[in-house]
Each structure stands twice: as C-alpha cells, then as structure tokens.
Amino acid sequence: MRLNLKFLLISLCVTVALITFALWANCGVGHGLVPKWPQHHGDGDNPFEQTEEIDCIINQEYAIGCRKEGEEVYLPFSFLQKYFDVYGSLNVVDGSRRFDWTHSYGKVNYPKGAYDPRGIFMYFENYNVEMRDRVKCISAIDGVPISTQWESQGYFYATQIAQFGLSHYSKNLTEPEPRRKTVEDGEREMATWIVPKGSSMNRTIDRTRPVAGAVLSFSTGKSFDTAVVLPMDHVLDLVLSIDVLLKPNSTICVTLQNRETQKLYHVYYILADLLIGVQDENIYYGIGLNSTGAWKHLTRDLFVDLQKGLPQYASTDKRRKMRRTELKVVEISLLGNGSIDNLTLSTSEHISHFYDAAEWLIRHQDPSTGGWPIPVRRKLGSGFGELGRGWYSAMAQGHAISLLARAYYHSKGDKRYLRAALDGLKLFRIPSYQGGVLATFLGKYAWYEEYPTTPHSFVLNGFIYSLLGLYDLNSTAPANQSNEAA
Incomplete structure (x- = not known):
C-alpha cells in the first residue's frame, strides 16, 4: 500500500511537469503583444490580383479614388491626412519599407519644474517648428515661418509664428551658450x-x-x-x-x-x-x-x-x-x-529668431480688433460652417500674448510688446458670432474658441493655450494693467 502511494505521487509529479513544459513551449506561438491587422491578398499568388479601383463618396459631397481588396476598402493617406489632421511617412527600417502613422507630431513631455510665465514655455524647447513638413520655409523678409497647413502656396499663420518664437525663447534658456x-x-x-x-x-x-x-x-x-x-x-x-x-x-x-x-x-x-x-x-x-x-x-x-x-x-x-x-x-x-x-x-541665434517673431506680431496686429487674422479658409469638419479668410483663433491670440509677455520681460520693459499683448485681449470679450473668440459652454461658462465655428466646436487644446496666454500676461504686466487679463 505504501509502495502504491509512492508510485502514484511520482506519477502525478511527472504528469504536472510534462503539462507545464508543454504549455511553456507553446506560450506565445501565433500571438504577439501588438495585434496585427489582417491582410487580405486574395487566393492567388499575386497580392493585387483581386484589387479593384472604386469611388468613395465622402459625406455625399464629393468622390475620391479608393481601392477595394476582398471585403476591405482602402482610402488614400493623402485624403486621411487632411481629413483627420494626422501625420505619416514612408520610412526604411532594417532594409524594409514601412509606413509610420502618428496622431500628432508632438511627444509626451513631462514638466521639469513649476511653470514660470517668464521662463520656458511649456515643453517648447523640444519643438523644431521650422523643420515641420507644414512649414514651406522661413521668410528672409520677416524671419518667420511660412505655413502650408491649409494652402499649399504658403501664408503667415500667427499660431505657428508664435510657436516658432516661443520654441527659440525656450531653447535659449535650456541650451548651452552658442559658439x-x-x-x-x-x-x-x-x-x-x-x-x-x-x-x-x-x-x-x-x-x-x-x-x-x-x-x-x-x-x-x-x-x-x-x-x-x-x-x-x-x-x-x-x-x-x-x-x-x-x-x-x-x-x-x-x-x-x-x-x-x-x-x-x-x-x-x-x-x-x-x-x-x-x-x-x-x-x-x-x-x-x-x-x-x-x-x-x-x-x-x-x-x-x-x-x-x-x-x-x-x-x-x-x-x-x-x-x-x-x-x-x-x-x-x-x-x-x-x-x-x-x-x-x-x-544658434535663438533670441534673434524670438524677436523676429515678436516684431512680426507687432507689425501685423489688426489695430481695431487687436487680433492676428488667419488669411485662409478653414473647414473644421462635417456639420460645421466654413471659416472665411480673416477669422480669429483664441489659440493664436493666446500664443501671441505668451510670446509678447516674454518679449516685454526680456527687453526689460519695451512698452510696444506690452501694448500689443494688452490689445490682444479685445477679442476675448467679443462673441464668436460677432467676429471674436468668446463662446458659452454648458450655457454659463466662458470658453475661448480655437475655431470660432457655427455651431461651437469647443476645441480644448486651443482653449487651454488661450488661458495660458492670459495667465502669462496677468503675471508679467505691471499691477495696474495686469487685471485686464484676469
């Protein structure tokens, strides 16, 4: 009886060991941490033998050329890029071509310390605005970027110009003294x-x-x-x-x-x-x-x-x-x-680039509205009215005010920058349907529109940057004038 129990115990241990080994050997077979999208190439050897060119009707408004492969429909990335405001590029990695898709050109950057309205602007020391694909060039007349984001021939876009200046201001504080x-x-x-x-x-x-x-x-x-x-x-x-x-x-x-x-x-x-x-x-x-x-x-x-x-x-x-x-x-x-x-x-010459942006904002501010108009049309998406040339953005206003507040501080009190920043507040008091950037959220809260569309779009990104501009000016302007930004 004692022998039988010993035999059973040994048999049980061996069985458990064999099962464990079998499970371990098959672990991960056919599985990965990142699931792969199924690829449909038809039944033949040629992956495109069942490919068919078809029309895709976009919101019953216009047609684009698409490709049907089996039950899958493929839209051109050139369309997706503009429609969803995403990014992508073909790259060669380890000898193989691949397409890298990203939702944003930005990266996750964690704060290195408490925010200082006279110091580094957010994480902009990591930005290289002039090398963006959407920047045609840096104007040799004005020293600021020319944007192609919504029109290929190029135009001055206050948001991008302010980002250019703020990035160079931030780099000046974080990089070594230039040689x-x-x-x-x-x-x-x-x-x-x-x-x-x-x-x-x-x-x-x-x-x-x-x-x-x-x-x-x-x-x-x-x-x-x-x-x-x-x-x-x-x-x-x-x-x-x-x-x-x-x-x-x-x-x-x-x-x-x-x-x-x-x-x-x-x-x-x-x-x-x-x-x-x-x-x-x-x-x-x-x-x-x-x-x-x-x-x-x-x-x-x-x-x-x-x-x-x-x-x-x-x-x-x-x-x-x-x-x-x-x-x-x-x-x-x-x-x-x-x-x-x-x-x-x-x-490098970061401060020179910073002041090129500040001077552009001084020269191109609308004296009556205090704003920096966007000179191109913008269609935000289905269901929103088109913004005509000359619309204003709370994000552009906020970025510009953040830059001008720093120019006022860095220049040791050049009042031109302070006046321009204070004038930039005018649009925050004007409803978007009257040409300003002010909207009402949930029927009672003030909201500053990045895109002053009809109906309201309530884009959070631009709203946050507009608040940051108000905070920067409130913290930098003299006490008798800072309350205008409060």
Missing part, C-alpha cells in the same frame, strides 16, 4: 577676400547708421565670375548673421558642401519679394524689394534654408533629409554693389 565666429566686421576681424580684376572691395566708415562704424563695401560686374569671394572650410556653425545693404541687382551667396557626397549647394539672398525659389542646386530667398539701399539684419539657419529647398527639385526616391553634421560652408560670395557688416557664423 560664435566673427568672420568680418570691417574693423577688428577682417577676412581675406578674393577680388577679381575689375571688381573692388574696401573698408570704410559708414556714418549713415545709428552707430557709425567700419563696414566692408564691394562693387562687381553682373556676371558671377566677377563676384568678391571668401573661401572657407567651416563646419557645424551653420547659423549666419549679417548686416547687409544691397543696391539693385545685388546678391549674397553662401555655398554649402555635403561632406560625404562632396555635392555643392548654393543659397542666394536676393533683392526680391520672393519666398523661395529653386533651380537645381540653387536655392533663392528674397529679402524684399523694400530693402534696396537700406541696411537690413539677416539671421539665417543655412541648414534649414537648404533643407527647405531640397525637396522642391529632388525626386521622391532621391529625397533624403540631411544631417546638420554633413554640411560645411565652403564659400561666401558678394555680387553687385553694397556693403556688409558683422558677418558671423554660430551654432
């Missing part, structure tokens, strides 16, 4: 320029500027082989700062080289009302016809200026975003007639 190399200032730092026969270059005192000082003046022929040239071999410091005075038909050209492929690119700054133009490896930015014969300060990220021009001539297959470390400055050329001063190359 700067003064290349030419006409006085202490004098570069060795090559002056072709028939052209001239000299350093003179310019007494027409607010502060008289030495400048470098040049005069050349019309053809580029007569240009005054400065050969260089400068890496990493790709932000150009320069004071320029150009006369008609004059140009500044910066030549960049890809250090890996040795390919040359030429970025031109010309007297024209041009956003961006591309001809092969030549990229053109207009600094404005009204700059003719007048001193103008330029701050240009050469990497961004090149990167924004590349997709316009490169085919889809050859298009590839470069790394900043791949580029170097190999030449700066001056053509025509004019003068330059304070030619500098640096790793």
Whole structure:
C-alpha cells in the first residue's frame, strides 16, 4: 500500500511537469503583444490580383479614388491626412519599407519644474517648428515661418509664428551658450577676400547708421565670375548673421558642401519679394524689394534654408533629409554693389529668431480688433460652417500674448510688446458670432474658441493655450494693467 502511494505521487509529479513544459513551449506561438491587422491578398499568388479601383463618396459631397481588396476598402493617406489632421511617412527600417502613422507630431513631455510665465514655455524647447513638413520655409523678409497647413502656396499663420518664437525663447534658456565666429566686421576681424580684376572691395566708415562704424563695401560686374569671394572650410556653425545693404541687382551667396557626397549647394539672398525659389542646386530667398539701399539684419539657419529647398527639385526616391553634421560652408560670395557688416557664423541665434517673431506680431496686429487674422479658409469638419479668410483663433491670440509677455520681460520693459499683448485681449470679450473668440459652454461658462465655428466646436487644446496666454500676461504686466487679463 505504501509502495502504491509512492508510485502514484511520482506519477502525478511527472504528469504536472510534462503539462507545464508543454504549455511553456507553446506560450506565445501565433500571438504577439501588438495585434496585427489582417491582410487580405486574395487566393492567388499575386497580392493585387483581386484589387479593384472604386469611388468613395465622402459625406455625399464629393468622390475620391479608393481601392477595394476582398471585403476591405482602402482610402488614400493623402485624403486621411487632411481629413483627420494626422501625420505619416514612408520610412526604411532594417532594409524594409514601412509606413509610420502618428496622431500628432508632438511627444509626451513631462514638466521639469513649476511653470514660470517668464521662463520656458511649456515643453517648447523640444519643438523644431521650422523643420515641420507644414512649414514651406522661413521668410528672409520677416524671419518667420511660412505655413502650408491649409494652402499649399504658403501664408503667415500667427499660431505657428508664435510657436516658432516661443520654441527659440525656450531653447535659449535650456541650451548651452552658442559658439560664435566673427568672420568680418570691417574693423577688428577682417577676412581675406578674393577680388577679381575689375571688381573692388574696401573698408570704410559708414556714418549713415545709428552707430557709425567700419563696414566692408564691394562693387562687381553682373556676371558671377566677377563676384568678391571668401573661401572657407567651416563646419557645424551653420547659423549666419549679417548686416547687409544691397543696391539693385545685388546678391549674397553662401555655398554649402555635403561632406560625404562632396555635392555643392548654393543659397542666394536676393533683392526680391520672393519666398523661395529653386533651380537645381540653387536655392533663392528674397529679402524684399523694400530693402534696396537700406541696411537690413539677416539671421539665417543655412541648414534649414537648404533643407527647405531640397525637396522642391529632388525626386521622391532621391529625397533624403540631411544631417546638420554633413554640411560645411565652403564659400561666401558678394555680387553687385553694397556693403556688409558683422558677418558671423554660430551654432544658434535663438533670441534673434524670438524677436523676429515678436516684431512680426507687432507689425501685423489688426489695430481695431487687436487680433492676428488667419488669411485662409478653414473647414473644421462635417456639420460645421466654413471659416472665411480673416477669422480669429483664441489659440493664436493666446500664443501671441505668451510670446509678447516674454518679449516685454526680456527687453526689460519695451512698452510696444506690452501694448500689443494688452490689445490682444479685445477679442476675448467679443462673441464668436460677432467676429471674436468668446463662446458659452454648458450655457454659463466662458470658453475661448480655437475655431470660432457655427455651431461651437469647443476645441480644448486651443482653449487651454488661450488661458495660458492670459495667465502669462496677468503675471508679467505691471499691477495696474495686469487685471485686464484676469
């Protein structure tokens, strides 16, 4: 009896062990942590043999081309991207092509400390606004981004311009002090320029500027082989700062080289009302016809200026975003007639970009409404009326006020920024149906509309940023004026 019990106990242990091993061996077979969407390729070897082109009718309003495969219907991502305001791109990972889809270009960023209305704006030190796909370029006339979010030809969008300025303000507080190399200032730092026969270059005192000082003046022929040239071999410091005075038909050209492929690119700054133009490896930015014969300060990220021009001539297959470390400055050329001063190359110039955005807001604020109108139509979705050109956004107002409050603080009290921020409050008191941004939520609570649609859309994101702008101004303005934002 004792032997039988011992035998049964051993048998039971062996059975449990075998079952455990069998379960462990099959664990995870055919299963994954992320479920895969079923792929329907029909019954044949060719995955597209049962593919059919069909029309998709969108809200009984218009048709787009779709693809039917078995019982599945596929809509083009170009439609989904605009309709749902999502993001995606084709990428090659480990030698295989894949499509990466995201609901937002943003990432989750956790606060590093208590919010300071004079300090870093939210998590914007992580933003790189100028490199967004929806930014056509950085205007060389105004120094701010040109948006293509709702119109492909490009327009000034106050929300994006304010984000550009706020990101650079925040980066200035979080990044190391930039490395700067003064290349030419006409006085202490004098570069060795090559002056072709028939052209001239000299350093003179310019007494027409607010502060008289030495400048470098040049005069050349019309053809580029007569240009005054400065050969260089400068890496990493790709932000150009320069004071320029150009006369008609004059140009500044910066030549960049890809250090890996040795390919040359030429970025031109010309007297024209041009956003961006591309001809092969030549990229053109207009600094404005009204700059003719007048001193103008330029701050240009050469990497961004090149990167924004590349997709316009490169085919889809050859298009590839470069790394900043791949580029170097190999030449700066001056053509025509004019003068330059304070030619500098640096790793960054965040505060200059910040003030470019602040000055744009000053110049383009509507004096009667205190707002920054959005110059394009916007259809939010089915059931909402279209917003016509010139509509106002509480998010744009809030962002702009946050930036102007910081400009007032950083400039040590420049009242132009304070006045503009206070004027920006006007639209918060005007109902959206009268052209403002004020709505009523649940019949009794004030709500500031990112999109002042009919009916009300109550978009939370824009509402929060509008409140943040009010808080920033209330915390920064003098006591006798801060109550207007309360």
